[in-house]
Amino acid sequence: MEKKYKLIFDTLEKMHENAVCELNYDTDFHLLVAVILSAQCTDARVNKITPKLFEKYKTPEDMASADIDELKELIKSCGFYNAKANSIISASRDIVEKYNSRLPENVDELMKLKGVGRKTANVVYSVAFKGNAIAVDTHVLRVSYRLGLSSQNKNPLITEKDLNAKFDENLWGKLHHLLIHHGRYICKARKPDCKICELKNQCKYFNGELKSE
Ligand code: SF4
Known part of the structure; x- marks a missing residue:
């Protein structure tokens, strides 16, 4: 792994000591269910919904035979x-x-489950099974582009491959959480908090090297 990428990883780790799945x-x-619910929704909102939901549907069997209208009622706020x-x-x-x-404990099999896409499968594989995977959401897409870790910010699969190529495999799971935390709390979409960011020297966005966002 090149030194410049190690520096970015170490700096992110220093800035976001507590970056874990929220x-x-x-x-x-239940992690799988929470990740499905988190699409286009904040983790905080999902966490408000899930205590009641998980109490009612404890197992895959419970959920497989759920009344869909009752389920919708419980999750509608997300x-x-x-x-x-x-x-x-x-x-x-x-x-x-x-199953x-x-x-299933690998990404390809998880993606065979109806309603489970690559991002969801990567999160579950990495968080539940401690597998090496980088799930690319809107934060990972944006921050990776701004830092020059990916040449584009439109295609999650390209960003995932770019990150896989630059960072050691054993860092992928942690990197996913670090980039999400950075995007959520500092490198925000509209107004990134560059003043307090320790990655200014490494950042293409901050240094005006990006043509557009
Ligand atoms: S310097 Fe600004 S744009 Fe660059 S990573 Fe930090 S917060 Fe984001």
Whole structure:
């Protein structure tokens, strides 16, 4: 791994000592549900919904046989609740019917679950199974582009590959959380807090080297 990327990783780690998954969950299955709910929604909002939800639906079996209208009612405040309810029930049925009620432990198999895309599969693989994966969300996309870690900010798969190529594999899981924290709390979309950012020297955005965002 090149020194300049190690420096960026170390600086992010110094700035975000407590960067971990901010979704609350108690089982691997509940993590999957929380990640599906977190699309286009804040983790804080998801964490308000999940205590009641997880109490009512403890296992994939419970969720696979859920009444979809009751499920929608419980999750409606996190947006896109029709699609999310369908995804959660479909994925739960797949887990019960095809995987003996246990979450598959690799990204390709997780992505075979209905309603589970690459980002969700990467988060679950990395957080629940401590696998090496970088889930690219809107924060990771933006911060990676601003720092020059990816040449574009439109395609999550390209950003994931760019990050995979630049950082040692054993750092991928941690890097995902660091970039999310940095994007959420400092390198915000509209007004990045560059004054307090320790990555100014490494940053293409700060140094006016980006043509556009
Ligand atoms: S210097 Fe500004 S734009 Fe660059 S990473 Fe830091 S906060 Fe983001």
